Amino acid sequence: MLEKILNEIYPVRCLVCNKQSSCEYLCSSCKKEIKNLESKSHFFISEFGDTIYYYGKYRASIGILVKKLKYSRKIPAGKIIGELLSYVIIEKFNPKPSLIIPVPISLRKLIKRRVNQCEIIGREISAITGIELNNNILKRKFELFEKDQVKLDRTERKQNLENSFYIAGKTLPASSIILLDDVSTTGRTINICKSLLLNSFPDIKVIPLVFAH
Numbered sequence: 515m516l517e518k519i520l521n522e523i524y525p526v527r528c529l530v531c532n533k534q535s536s537c538e539y540l541c542s543s544c545k546k547e548i549k550n551l552e553s554k555s556h557f558f559i560s561e562f563g564d565t566i567y568y569y570g571k572y573r574a575s576i577g578i579l580v581k582k583l584k585y586s587r588k589i590p591a592g593k594i595i596g597e598l599l600s601y602v603i604i605e606k607f608n609p610k611p612s613l614i615i616p617v618p619i620s621l622r623k624l625i626k627r628r629v630n631q632c633e634i635i636g637r638e639i640s641a642i643t644g645i646e647l648n649n650n651i652l653k654r655k656f657e658l659f660e661k662d663q664v665k666l667d668r669t670e671r672k673q674n675l676e677n678s679f680y681i682a683g684k685t686l687p688a689s690s691i692i693l694l695d696d697v698s699t700t701g702r703t704i705n706i707c708k709s710l711l712l713n714s715f716p717d718i719k720v721i722p723l724v725f726a727h
Contacts, residue, residue, distance in 0.1 A: 529582050529591050530575045539590045547575040548598075556602050558727055560701025564708060565722070567606060569598045572697055572726035580696055580726055584631045592631060595696070595725045596638025602723070603643055603692070611721055613688035614640060614647045617695040617707055618654040620678070631696050635725065645692065651683045652693075652707060675706050681714040690719040698724040 525534045528541035530548075535541040540548070551570040560566050570576050583591040603610065616632035624630060633649055640647040655678055693711065698704055704722045711720050 529588055529594070530578045539594060544575050548579070551576050553727075556606060560698065560705065562701050562705040564701055564705055566698055566701055566704055566727070567602060567721065567723045568698065568727045569595075569602055569725050570727075572699075576726050580631075583629070583634065584627060584696070587627065587629050589629070589634060592629075592634035593638045596635045597642065599635065599694075599723060599725055600639050600642040603639065603645070607721065610643060610645055611688070611690040611692045611719075612645065613686070613691040614645050614694055615652050615691050615711070616647070616649055617693065617703060618649065618652060618679070620654055621656055632694055635696060636694050639692075639694070646688075651681060651686060652711065653680055653682045654678055655680055675703060679707055679710055681710055686711075686715045686718060688718060690721065693720050693722045695722070695724045697726045698722070699727070 526538060527533065528535040528544050529539050530544040531541060533541055548570065551574060553568060553570050556569070557565055557567045572580070579591050579594060582588040583595065614636045616630070616636045619627075619630050619632070633647070636647045636649075639645065691711070693704060693708055695704060701722075704724070708720045708722060711718065
C-alpha cells in the first residue's frame with residue numbers, strides 16, 4: 515500500500531526517455547530499443563588492431579544511458595550497463611577472466627562529474643559475475659594543469675594520452691583480465707592501457723571490454 519502511494523507521489527520514470535514507467539529504471543520501449551542496438555558479434559577491431567568486445571552501438575538509448583551516468587550521476591544507469599556487459603562476459607568468455615581493471619579517469623573529470631563511471635559499471639559486473647574488481651593497478655597521473663583533449667590535434671592527443679597512465683602494482687594476481695571502459699571510438703585509450711599492462715605483465719591475457727562503440 516505504501517509503495518503504491520509513493521509511486522503515485524513520486525512516479526518511477528525511465529532513465530532514457532523520462533516517461534513514467536511501470537518497470538524500474540527503463541520503460542518497455544527503451545528496453546526494446548537497447549536490445550535492437552545490441553551487436554550480433556559483440557566485438558570490433560579497433561584502428562590499432564585490438565579486438566574490443568562491446569555490447570552495442572553508441573547511439574539513441576545506449577548513448578543516452580552512458581551520458582546519464584557520466585554527466586548526470588544517475589547510478590542506476592551504471593547498474594543497467596553492468597548487467598548488460600555481464601551478459602556479454604557470460605556468453606563470450608569461458609573460463610571467465612579473473613580480474614576487472616577499469617580505465618581510470620583524470621582527477622579533473624572526477625571532481626567535475628563526482629563519479630568514475632567505469633568503477634560503477636565494474637562494481638556491478640563484479641557483483642553479478644563474481645570477477646574481482648581492482649582499481650589499484652592501472653592509474654591516471656595527477657596533472658595540476660591538465661590538457662583538454664578536445665583542444666589538441668591528433669598527434670598531441672596521442673602524446674597526451676600516452677603520458678597520462680601508469681602501472682602502480684608490481685604483481686598482478688591474475689592470468690587473464692578485463693580492461694573495462696564505457697565507450698570506445700577509435701580504440702586509442704584501450705590500446706595505450708593494454709600496452710602498458712602487457713609491458714609490465716607480459717604473461718597475462720588482456721581482454722578489452724566496453725559498453726558502446
